[in-house]
Amino acid sequence: MRTAGTALTLAATSFAAALALTVTGRVGAQPATTLARPGSFDEVIQHTSGDLFRQGQQIFRFDTFGDERFWSDTLRLHQAVAGASNGGVGNGVGPAAALAAGLKVDVDMVPQSVLAGIQSGAVNLNDPANTLALINARAVLGVMPASNGRVGFTCALCHSTVDDSFGPGIGSRLDGWPNRDLNVGAIVAMAPDLSAVASLLQIDQATVRNVLMSWGPGKFDAELFLDGKAFRPDGKTAATLIPPAYGLAGVNLHTYTGWGGVPYWNAFVANLELRGSGIFYDPRLNDATKFPVAARAGLGNVRPAGADDGITSRLPALHYYQLSIPAPAPPAGSFIQRSAESGQSLFNGRARCSTCHVPPLFTEPGWGMHTAEEIGIDDFQARRSPDNRYRTTPLKGAWSRAKGGYYHDGRFATLRAVVEHYDRVFGLRLTETEMNDLVEYLKSL
Ligand code: HEC
Ligand code: HEC
Numbered sequence: 001m002r003t004a005g006t007a008l009t010l011a012a013t014s015f016a017a018a019l020a021l022t023v024t025g026r027v028g029a030q031p032a033t034t035l036a037r038p039g040s041f042d043e044v045i046q047h048t049s050g051d052l053f054r055q056g057q058q059i060f061r062f063d064t065f066g067d068e069r070f071w072s073d074t075l076r077l078h079q080a081v082a083g084a085s086n087g088g089v090g091n092g093v094g095p096a097a098a099l100a101a102g103l104k105v106d107v108d109m110v111p112q113s114v115l116a117g118i119q120s121g122a123v124n125l126n127d128p129a130n131t132l133a134l135i136n137a138r139a140v141l142g143v144m145p146a147s148n149g150r151v152g153f154t155c156a157l158c159h160s161t162v163d164d165s166f167g168p169g170i171g172s173r174l175d176g177w178p179n180r181d182l183n184v185g186a187i188v189a190m191a192p193d194l195s196a197v198a199s200l201l202q203i204d205q206a207t208v209r210n211v212l213m214s215w216g217p218g219k220f221d222a223e224l225f226l227d228g229k230a231f232r233p234d235g236k237t238a239a240t241l242i243p244p245a246y247g248l249a250g251v252n253l254h255t256y257t258g259w260g261g262v263p264y265w266n267a268f269v270a271n272l273e274l275r276g277s278g279i280f281y282d283p284r285l286n287d288a289t290k291f292p293v294a295a296r297a298g299l300g301n302v303r304p305a306g307a308d309d310g311i312t313s314r315l316p317a318l319h320y321y322q323l324s325i326p327a328p329a330p331p332a333g334s335f336i337q338r339s340a341e342s343g344q345s346l347f348n349g350r351a352r353c354s355t356c357h358v359p360p361l362f363t364e365p366g367w368g369m370h371t372a373e374e375i376g377i378d379d380f381q382a383r384r385s386p387d388n389r390y391r392t393t394p395l396k397g398a399w400s401r402a403k404g405g406y407y408h409d410g411r412f413a414t415l416r417a418v419v420e421h422y423d424r425v426f427g428l429r430l431t432e433t434e435m436n437d438l439v440e441y442l443k444s445l
Contacts, residue, residue, distance in 0.1 A: 049320075056321025059314045060175060061160070064144050064152030065276025066310045072150035075191035081135075082149060083128040089192050092128025098140065099169040102181035102217055106173050107166040109139035115166065141173065153274055155318075158182060158220060159245035176246030176325035178218070180403040185215035185239070200297060201228050215239040218404040222255070222273055223384045226285060226294040232380045240381065240408045247327030247396045250361050256393070256408035257385030258369050263319045270311045277304045278311025284386045327397030327445075334399060335443035342434075343441025351428055351438060362395035362445065376425030381408050399443045415442045 036042035072078040076089075083092015099105070107115065114133070117123035123130055136145045142157025161179045162171035169181070188194075189212040194205045201208065201224070211230040215221060219239035224230060229238050240256055248254065254265045264282075271280035272294075285291050285300035294300060347353040358364055369389035372379035382388050390408070404410045405417075412418045419438045423430045430438070 052317045052320035056317035059318045060321050061156045065270045067274040067276040068146040068150045068152030070275035074196050076193050077191040078151045080190040093131050094126035094128055095131050096125040098131050101183050101187055104141040104162045105170040106139050107171050109137050158242045178242040178244050180218035183217045184220045185212035188212050226291040228293045241404045241410045246325040247394055249323040251394050253391050258391035263315050266318050271302050276311050278309045328400050330399045335440045339437045339440035340444040343437035346438050347441055356392045357395055363392040368392040396445050415439045
């Protein structure tokens with residue numbers, strides 16, 4: 001027995017040594033992703049990865065899930081965009097007005113001649129026909145052309161913007177960055193027929209328009225169509241800021257109030273907000289006290305007529321693409337390095353930030369949910385969600401979403417205001433320098 005044991009140990013040692021050599025040799029020679037042997041399962045995984053990424057990007061940018069049936073067939077929004085001169089109604093929306101409403105144009109999708117015309121002033125930016133041409137070129141982020149002049153919306157409408165490289169509102173795509181200029185409410189309020197929304201909420205169309213106009217740029221109210229609450233007790237809009245869709249990998253719960261994981265929320269949005277055609281199941285929405293509108297409309301169990309599910313099959317690739325979008329790194333020189341280093345020590349030490357914002361995720365691994373009391377704010381928005389809590393927001397890329405402010409409703413205009421809030425609520429007694437250091441650290445994430 002003893003002899004056999006020794007032999008086994010010896011064999012194991014030399015095997016380990018050989019393995020270490022092989023691994024070191026290979027890792028040094030080429031990146032792990034090129035290792036898949038033809039016909040191996042590794043190769044299957046590699047191909048799947050590439051396919052999911054490519055499909056997911058297309059879905060995120062261009063897939064309406066059939067929602068033009070709601071936005072155009074039902075609300076007739078496309079007619080308001082086109083204007084009477086193009087077979088629609090009203091004055092229509094020229095490119096200048098579209099840009100003013102926060103819509104963004106992907107410069108790489110606009111024909112060179114049109115770009116030249118915009119530059120020289122030859123393209124009339126007040127003519128709705130030119131907006132239609134941009135939409136038909138699929139150049140307006142998140143606005144997709146459909147048959148018979150209809151339009152539909154995609155995820156990119158709210159969760160993408162551009163880098164303004166050509167001009168204000170016109171540039172290269174920045175997928176995942178929240179569009180904090182976009183006035184969703186003002187755009188939807190243009191729809192000639194809001195009776196479907198009015199009857200869902202059991203209010204009249206004029207009231208629907210008032211609610212939509214109260215949101216303002218960069219905001220949307222995802223819970224309005226569940227609970228019918230348009231305003232907070234203090235009279236301000238109940239809409240929340242559009243959050244980023246970057247830096248989601250490794251984060252368990254999504255939305256400001258932790259409704260679920262990314263695939264949960266993707267299905268939710270595609271079905272219940274964009275009004276695409278698919279299956280959605282969440283019996284939590286049958287709670288008629290908390291979600292009277294959703295319970296009444298049966299949103300907790302949505303089944304499309306026939307076999308017309310254009311959403312479920314898109315969820316894997318959409319999820320995959322979103323997880324691929326990193327939070328953007330801060331531009332060089334945008335924060336003071338030494339100060340940020342002191343801020344990091346405070347963040348992980350005396351200021352106790354890292355107890356919830358655990359680096360490098362900057363949210364909790366696990367169930368990162370907190371009561372309003374724990375973070376020293378009111379519980380209005382928390383109570384509009386199943387778990388009555390706020391989710392710890394991942395902080396990476398916080399510098400890139402300063403517009404609109406911080407916290408779910410943008411109540412803190414700056415990072416400095418957030419730090420002052422915590423200083424007060426947690427009784428941290430931070431000095432002026434320490435607060436600045438924390439802010440510099442937050443800007444560096
Ligand atoms: C009309 C604007 C709008 C559109 C279009 C939109 N979203 Fe959102 N999205 C929001 C808002 C607002 C929230 C925050 C909701 C909340 O916290 O209650 C949100 C939250 C999210 C989140 C959670 C992010 C986080 O970690 O908190 C994800 C993921 C997301 N949306 C994905 C999508 C996908 C995928 C699509 C397309 C199917 C989409 N969204 C379309 C406005 C939009
Ligand atoms: C008890 C857990 C907890 C602690 C401790 C905590 N946070 Fe937060 N933090 C949250 C939650 C929850 C939110 C989301 C609040 C909301 O959206 O209304 C948040 C939001 C933020 C935001 C806003 C992010 C955005 O994009 O809107 C910043 C910045 C932030 N915290 C920084 C800090 C700093 C700095 C500290 C330490 C001084 C800290 N947090 C301590 C839980 C915590």
